[in-house]
Amino acid sequence: MAKKGLLLGLMSLFIAGCSDDSAFGPGQWLDLTHDFSSDTVYWPTSDPFTMTVVHEGVTDKGFYYAAYKFCAAEHGGTHIDAPIHFAEGRRTVDRIPLAQLVGPAVRIDVTEQALKNRDYQVGVADLENWEARYGKIPASGIVLLHTGYGRYWPDRVKYLGTDKRGEEGVAGLHFPGLHPEAAAWLAVNRNIRAAGIDTASIDYGQSQTFDSHVILMSRDIPAFENVANLDKMPPTGAQVIALPMKIRGGSGGPLRIIAYIR
Amino acid sequence: MAKKGLLLGLMSLFIAGCSDDSAFGPGQWLDLTHDFSSDTVYWPTSDPFTMTVVHEGVTDKGFYYAAYKFCAAEHGGTHIDAPIHFAEGRRTVDRIPLAQLVGPAVRIDVTEQALKNRDYQVGVADLENWEARYGKIPASGIVLLHTGYGRYWPDRVKYLGTDKRGEEGVAGLHFPGLHPEAAAWLAVNRNIRAAGIDTASIDYGQSQTFDSHVILMSRDIPAFENVANLDKMPPTGAQVIALPMKIRGGSGGPLRIIAYIR
Numbered sequence: 280m281a282k283k284g285l286l287l288g289l290m291s292l293f294i295a296g297c298s299d300d301s302a303f304g305p306g307q308w309l310d311l312t313h314d315f316s317s318d319t320v321y322w323p324t325s326d327p328f329t330m331t332v333v334h335e336g337v338t339d340k341g342f343y344y345a346a347y348k349f350c351a352a353e354h355g356g357t358h359i360d361a362p363i364h365f366a367e368g369r370r371t372v373d374r375i376p377l378a379q380l381v382g383p384a385v386r387i388d389v390t391e392q393a394l395k396n397r398d399y400q401v402g403v404a405d406l407e408n409w410e411a412r413y414g415k416i417p418a419s420g421i422v423l424l425h426t427g428y429g430r431y432w433p434d435r436v437k438y439l440g441t442d443k444r445g446e447e448g449v450a451g452l453h454f455p456g457l458h459p460e461a462a463a464w465l466a467v468n469r470n471i472r473a474a475g476i477d478t479a480s481i482d483y484g485q486s487q488t489f490d491s492h493v494i495l496m497s498r499d500i501p502a503f504e505n506v507a508n509l510d511k512m513p514p515t516g517a518q519v520i521a522l523p524m525k526i527r528g529g530s531g532g533p534l535r536i537i538a539y540i541r
Numbered sequence: 542m543a544k545k546g547l548l549l550g551l552m553s554l555f556i557a558g559c560s561d562d563s564a565f566g567p568g569q570w571l572d573l574t575h576d577f578s579s580d581t582v583y584w585p586t587s588d589p590f591t592m593t594v595v596h597e598g599v600t601d602k603g604f605y606y607a608a609y610k611f612c613a614a615e616h617g618g619t620h621i622d623a624p625i626h627f628a629e630g631r632r633t634v635d636r637i638p639l640a641q642l643v644g645p646a647v648r649i650d651v652t653e654q655a656l657k658n659r660d661y662q663v664g665v666a667d668l669e670n671w672e673a674r675y676g677k678i679p680a681s682g683i684v685l686l687h688t689g690y691g692r693y694w695p696d697r698v699k700y701l702g703t704d705k706r707g708e709e710g711v712a713g714l715h716f717p718g719l720h721p722e723a724a725a726w727l728a729v730n731r732n733i734r735a736a737g738i739d740t741a742s743i744d745y746g747q748s749q750t751f752d753s754h755v756i757l758m759s760r761d762i763p764a765f766e767n768v769a770n771l772d773k774m775p776p777t778g779a780q781v782i783a784l785p786m787k788i789r790g791g792s793g794g795p796l797r798i799i800a801y802i803r
Contacts, residue, residue, distance in 0.1 A: 308639035316789035325595075326610060330788070333587075333614065340750055343629040345792040348588060350612040352595065357787070367605040377570035377799055488602055522784040522797035525619070526592070527578035530607040535784035535797065537639055 306541035311423075311475075311519075312357045313507045315533065318433045320479060320505065321355030323441065323448025328355065353531040357505045359523040360481070364530040365489055366496035372529040375501055379472045384517040384538055385409070385420040386509060390427030393455040397440055399426070400458035400483050406465065413515050418470045421519045425509040426455040429477035432507065440484055456483030462491035466498045473521065475503030475536070503536055512538060568803035573685075573737075573781075574619045575769045577795065580695045582741060582767065583617030585703065585710025590617065615793040619767045621785040622743070626792040627751055628758035634791040637763055641734045646779040646800055647671070647682040648771060652689030655717040659702055661688070662720035662745050668727065675777050680732045683781045687771040688717040691739035694769065702746055718745030724753035728760045735783065737765030737798070765798055774800060 313319065319328045333346040353372075354360065362369030387409050393399040401424050410416060431437035440453030455478055457465075462481075465471050474481060474495060481502040482491045495502060503521055521536040575581065581590045595608040615634075616622065624631030649671050655661040663686050672678060693699035703713030717740055719727075724743070727733050736743060736757060743764040744753045757764060765783055783798040785791075 308643070310639060310787075312787045314635045314787045314789040315791075318789075330791075337629075342627060342750055342755055344627060344751075345625050345629075346614070346616055347788075347790075347792055348612065348614040349788065349791075349794075350610065352608070352610040354608055363607050365604060365606060367599075367607075373576045377572060381570070488604055489606075493604055520782060520784070522782070522799065524786055524795045525572075525574045525576045525797055526609075526611065527576040527580075528609075529577075529592075529611075530609055532611075533786045533795070535787055537784065 306539055309508060309511055309538045309540055311506050311508050311536040311538055312534065313432055313505060315349070315351065315356050319356040320433050320435060320438055321352055322479065323439070323444050323452070324446070325352040325355050326350070351533065353526070353529055354504070357503070357507060357534050357536060358531055359521065359534040360492065360496065360502040360504065360531045361529060362496040362499045362501060364496060365492040369496055369499055372523050372532050373525045373527050375523070379501070380521045382419045382421045382472045382519060383417055384512060384515070384519045385416050385422045386425055386512045386514050387422060388425045388514065389455070390425060393426035393428065397453040397455065398483055398485055399455040401455070401461050402458045403461050403464045406461055409514070416465070416469045416471065420469070420471050421473045421475065421521070422465060422471050423506060423509055423512065423519070424457060424474070424476040425512070426477055427510070428454055429507055429509055432505070439479055452484030454478040454480070454484040456486065457481050457491045459490035459494055462494040466495055466500055471500060473501050473503060475506045477506050477509045478504070480504055503534055506536060513540060516541065568801055571770060571773055571800045571802055573768050573770050573798040573800055574796070575694055575767055577611070577613065577618050581618040582695050582697060582700055583614055584741065585701070585706050585714070586708070587614040587617055588612070613795065615788070615791055619765070619769060619796050619798060620793055621783065621796040622754065622758065622764040622766065622793045623791060624758040624761045624763060626758060627754035631758055631761055633789070634785050634794050635787045635789050637785070641763070642783045644681040644683045644734045644781060645679055646774060646777070646781045647678050647684045648687055648774045648776050649684060650687045650776065651717070652687060655688035655690065659715040659717065660745055660747055661717040663717070663723050664720045665723050665726045668723055671776070678727070678731045678733065682731070682733050683783070684727060684733050684736045685768060685771055685774065685781070686719060686736070686738040687774070688739055689772070690716055691769055691771055694767070701741055714746030716740040716742070716746040718748065719743050719753045721752035721756055724756040728757055728762055733762060735763050735765060737768045739768050739771045740766070742766055765796055768798060775802060778803065
């Protein structure tokens with residue numbers, strides 16, 4: 280069984296086309312994640328990301344050693360909103376099933392509409408137009424809304440609409456999001472796994488009641504926010520893997536989201 | 542091209558067996574990650590993980606809202622050591638290629654030896670014994686050392702050998718690791734992608750100079766530490782996906798590591 284088993288396993292993985300050169304077949308990985316640093320965009324009311332040196336350099340025992348520590352709000356940078364973020368009693372970030380964080384990518388391109396209108400909300404018509412061209416959004420789909428605002432990261436004025444902090448900053452938020460009607464359509468009619476966007480929030484910047492969050496999360500559908508590199512994604516055919524930091528009881532957290540493109 | 546393209550895409554993914562029910566074929570996801578909380582095991586000289594409530598409850602606008610912030614050392618809980626952690630000038634965590642973080646799992650079971658000897662170091666003989674049974678460790682392999690100490694998490698005395706803090710704690714560290722000769726064998730003879738272990742460090746607890754770290758990392762091979770659930774992994778045939786938090790310039794960080802088992 281030994282060597283033969285391993286060979287068969289590797290061969291089936293190769294045929295499967297399930298990872299990279301050797302195991303996932305022909306294709307390439309794309310990182311949909313912005314990195315975390317003092318430049319990282321957070322909500323105007325959030326603390327910024329901070330990092331502190333623990334050690335950097337050669338120790339008295341003669342080896343090189345570098346280590347840091349950091350502080351972060353859950354909901355900044357490329358991150359996930361767990362259902363409990365806006366839906367009491369729903370899943371915390373550590374309880375989201377892995378199978379819900381992996382699936383075929385559906386990239387909806389609304390750059391033309393959204394770049395002309397900072398307050399654009401992706402509507403049911405945008406979703407229907409996508410389906411007319413590419414087919415029905417699968418129930419296992421991870422829907423990624425490409426507004427084009429990712430190109431402005433991390434320039435707060437262009438990306439968020441403001442670089443003001445606190446409540447003055449919140450009042451000045453102007454960036455596109457998902458219309459609550461379209462959120463309901465995706466949740467109820469298509470039963471998607473997750474929704475992502477290349478802006479700071481799945482609800483548009485001027486939302487006061489975060490209805491799209493409530494609609495998705497009350498149905499245990501998480502949201503991925505500040506997603507990067509959506510301009511490099513195909514409309515269909517890619518696989519998304521979105522793995523959040525596993526914070527016990529967390530309402531969200533830093534997300535590493537990648538795609539495999541064949 | 543529209544619907545037909547989508548159908549063909551989905552069919553090829555199904556045949557590929559590359560994710561979950563619909564897309565990755567028959568199989569299941571296994572989470573190899575401990576969650577982060579105040580229980581999380583850190584090095585005796587590290588600050589513990591802390592989490593603070595930002596908001597929890599219904600807002601004055603009538604919707605429920607929960608959010609937290611946290612502070613963490615890079616090198617605690619289930620985490621990655623980026624090459625720069627012990628090798629000056631090598632890759633920081635944000636620069637590790639995604640293809641190096643994904644690959645076929647090679648689980649080396651040394652529980653019998655290690656549970657009898659807290660200072661056990663996995664040797665070249667252990668690796669050769671594994672190969673005699675299962676075949677050559679592939680160059681794309683992610684080698685996971687199963688010492689059995691994961692069962693003790695998060696009991697510090699049983700897991701680390703001590704619950705003391707500071708230098709007194711460091712002196713009391715007794716847990717298994719990878720012998721430097723075996724680290725060199727894996728790095729040079731097998732050119733593996735990454736190495737992981739179900740203890741707090743790839744070097745055993747009593748190491749003073751962290752030679753296995755230096756050997757691996759000077760060759761740009763990262764290490765995964767405090768990996769969970771290795772008892773549920775098969776010796777071969779699983780795929781590992783290990784995605785760290787993308788900290789710019791980081792020497793490591795929280796890691797979400799999962800496996801797909803067919």
